[in-house]
Amino acid sequence: MLKLNKKISVFAAIAISFSVSAVAGEKDVKVKAPKVRAIDAATEYKVEKGVYAGVYKVNEQTSKIKKFGYGKKATPDEIKFNNIDVRYDWKGLPEGKGTVAEGEELYSKNCIMCHGDFGAGGKGYPVLAGGQGSLKNQLINPENGDEPPVKTIGSYWPYASTLFWYVKTGMPFPHPMSLTNDQTYAIVAYLLSLNDIQVGGEDLDDDTVLDKKKLMTVVMPNVNGFYPDVNAKNGADNMKKYLSKASNYGTQTVRCMKNCKPGKVIRIKHTLDEGIKPPLSEKRDLPKVKAGGAADNKYAKMFETNCKACHGNKAIAPVPGDKEAWAARIKQGKDTLYKHALKGFQGMPPKGGTNLPDADIKGIVDYMVSKSK
């Protein structure tokens, strides 16, 4: 089964250890590869004599049944309502329009608290602009002044369709699916302008209106930055070819058993362990009760799901329990706080971007205040 390479003698191995080029050790064992591979280059498993992959028994009656007939036919309206994707060839892109200036305003209201001024990030959330020309950077050694690559919409994303789709269905993070198509066009226009991406060969200025036709002309700078080509006619086969050849990505097909040369032992220099959220205790003892665990009420739960995305991070919004951050706010009086929470106030969107009833918003504000006194 295993083919041993006995040709390299012990003496050769000794000789090799003096030479610069690291040849594999004296005994390499090639691992047997399957004749047929699945689409991901994996071993292909079959059902044989009622057993799958040689281990799982299967009920072969199932394979003989042509139809089960469960469920109901989806109606055209049901399909239309849920058909929210936008493919790279623009299939699924809805009509709409918006300007860069409108997008900037929307961005300041809905996005800036996490993604920073001009998409610069800075709070641990993704950076949305910059990084062009950095993709070949490799941060091998920070002490040598090596810089990392910066992957953003402008430097890395191959398709603007993805941007429209993701902003429309995934952002703003605390309450997605809340932007209209027009608003999404406006924000996409603003984000493209931040990344100096042209539309129809022209720079985007404040009044540029982005609509479906114009967006479909956008070619992202890094459109050719990805391989293998999966968009080709039988694109998945290109992937199979790539994955089947282990040397494409460094995986091996041979086990070096003796006198291998993996390199030197490197120990931890900069540990990340400090950032780990500590356990309740290091001992196998009875747990101490978490403080404040009993205060779980309806509004605490509503706070968790509706407000904490911002109010759980002091870089974005005042965190309940942070007395310093709340003192001056509480001084304004409950009515002002209610008003700000209901109608919005600077970075605070109206009702935190939710459509909860007023009474619930007030209840949550009471909870936030009670935690912060």
Add this chain to the structure above:
Amino acid sequence: MKQNTNNTTADRRGFLKNVAASVVAAGALVPVGLSAKDDPALMKEPEWGKKLGRPVDADPYGMPSPYEHNVERRVHELLSSGDMYASVAMCPIQDLDGIITPNGLFFSRCHGGVAIIDPNEYRLIIHGLVEKPLVLTLEQLKRYPSESRIHFIECPANGSTEWRAPQFDTLQFMKGMMSQAEWTGVKLSTLLKDVGVKPNAKWVLAEGSDDSHMGRTIPIEKIMDDAMVVWAQNGEALRPEQGYPVRLLVPGWEGNLNVKWLKRLKFGDKPWHAKEETSKYTMLTPTGKAVQFFWPMEVNSVITSPCPDKPWTDLKKGDIVEIQGLAWSGEGTIKGVDISFDGGKNWVEANLKGLVLPKAWTRFSYIYKWDGKPIVLSSRAYDDAGFVQPTITQEVSKMGVEGIYHRNAIVSWEVKANGEVHNVQVRDYEKEKKAIEKMQKGAKNA
């Protein structure tokens, strides 16, 4: 609890060993009274033997012993995309036995928090290039003949903090972005008989209904081969963190492709290029170009005992100890695992134990007599697809250090003379640097 006072870690192995040692020392026939050799724990009737325990109806849903509260998922701010809604909670694999992860400890990676879905409102909609677009309720879905499969799910970013250098001194944070369960659901090849996939359908978009509306593209070949729509995990309904009530299961492939809170399957003739297959889950190489659609999790392994979290500090020179660990491959079945005691220069074959299943965690074991001297322990797995785990330098020389995903290089532990275990890497930086610079240059000229 006094019996364990000289044991500062919560290491069960160490604990049991101490007890075992004292039992032997105490001898079998010590009468009343307490000599220095007697273990006080055995010289009194314990509290729990002198009273009733809890009634059987006290815990309608049982929980682990309260003493096991340290065994939990953990988080780190650096592993988040800004907050704990777009982040990962790491599985304590150092504390697991066997190959099944208890549901409460299964690693949890979310892109918009854990959605809580009302199962009565749950619908799966299937449309696109099909003969009959279909809507299924949860009950209807569960009517299909079910199958159960044991598979790991691993986030392709597992171990991504280690590309440049060793950084975590804990197994939980080095490799805890994976877990394994027995999943139950219906194979898509069975379910899709009811929709009739058209011949020009080459790709499927799977979409979740959570905050992130996670969308990922999967080729039809995989969908028809072994992909499943699952509703149960280790015998009970999926946990919310795993996509309750329904998730996609794509055996052996990137965790992210196993779309949770699955709502929609759409068949098309082209791949979609969603955010998570362009901006993320692509591997940037030193040429400035990135590998996309790298689906399978490659052959991999790690020694789980010892490890930094489970050291040999209770062992003495000459003690016999089992070295064990996990090996897995998303591309097949584990064929074998080699172990090295000198940081990967020379290797011996370890033994597999327990169930050896396709695309599943497999335990390996090696009984070792430790001479009390420092060693560097490494493991290297190979699978029936013909793939072998690379050294760090072999992998980095092809991919560079900025790829983030799909790191499957050999993991090494340094065992010190005092039994402490630390994460180390065995690599040739000079060689890597040369290879990386060559790739960078070659790309410039092209």
